[in-house]
Amino acid sequence: xxxxxxxxxxxxxxxxxxxxxxxxxxxxxxxxxxxxxxxxxxxxxxxxxxxxxxxxxxxxxxxxxxxxxxx
Numbered sequence: 001x002x003x004x005x006x007x008x009x010x011x012x013x014x015x016x017x018x019x020x021x022x023x024x025x026x027x028x029x030x031x032x033x034x035x036x037x038x039x040x041x042x043x044x045x046x047x048x049x050x051x052x053x054x055x056x057x058x059x060x061x062x063x064x065x066x067x068x069x070x071x
Contacts, residue, residue, distance in 0.1 A: 001023075001031075001052075001055045001056060001058075001059065002018060002019075002021070004055040004058065005018050005048075005051065005052070005055055006018070008051060009048075009051075017040060017043060017044055017047075017048065018044075018048075020035075020036050020040075021033050021034060021035055021036075021040075021044075022034050024067065026062070029061070029062060029063060030062060030063050030064070030065050031056060031062045031063070031064050031065070032064075032065050032066075032067060033064055033065070033066050033067070034066075034067050034068070035066050035067070035068040036068065037068050038068050040068065041066050041068045044066070045066065052064055
């Protein structure tokens, strides 16, 4: 999924917001993604939610749930 996002985002945007994320687990319906901090979480949810949902749809009917150092 990150490779799809890398191909669609400006390199600086990818480096700033997506590169440091990682999938921590996945169940039958949800991909759990770790983010560096609450600011990254807010920004990604606000700016990239549609793009991430589109990328997820290419691998299955998944939703995404974010976790960060604050929770």
